[in-house]
Amino acid sequence: MNKQGKIVTLEGAESLVSLARENFKKISLDRVHICTGRFQDILEKVLIEQGNIDFAFIDGHHDKDATLIYFEKIVPFLSDFAIVVLDDISWSKGMKEAWNIIRVDERVNVSVKLGDLGIIIISRVIDQKESYNFYLI
Secondary structure, three states, rough: OOOOOEEEEEOOOOOHHHHHHHHHHOOOOEEEEEEEEOHHHHHHHHHHHHOOOOEEEEEOOOHHHHHHHHHHHHHHHEEEOOOOOOOOOOOOOHHHHHHHHHHOOOOOEEEEEOEEEEEEEEEOOOOOEEEEEEEOO
């Protein structure tokens, strides 16, 4: 809205990159950069190029260990107040375990479980620690 932000998205499948570009164009989003490649192969390079991140949405490689690795790689690049959303946190036993580790991490100030989405706030300016669970019917 203020023309300052940008969206950086990672996509492993070239066919989905084309579809994403079309969709971004349809809704007039022009500050979008799509990085093509496997998450585990390109994440670190993308993070270094971006600098501070205010919002991250993690929706890939639905595996406990991979999710924890991605979380650890992203945290150092988060701004002083950042939101991280993790998708499919109830998808498997491993993803449930990953969510439970992340939500109690000492760097996490607020965690919200909203169905299959896990939302965390990491802030270097807030001292409080809170956790919420919302059950969707």
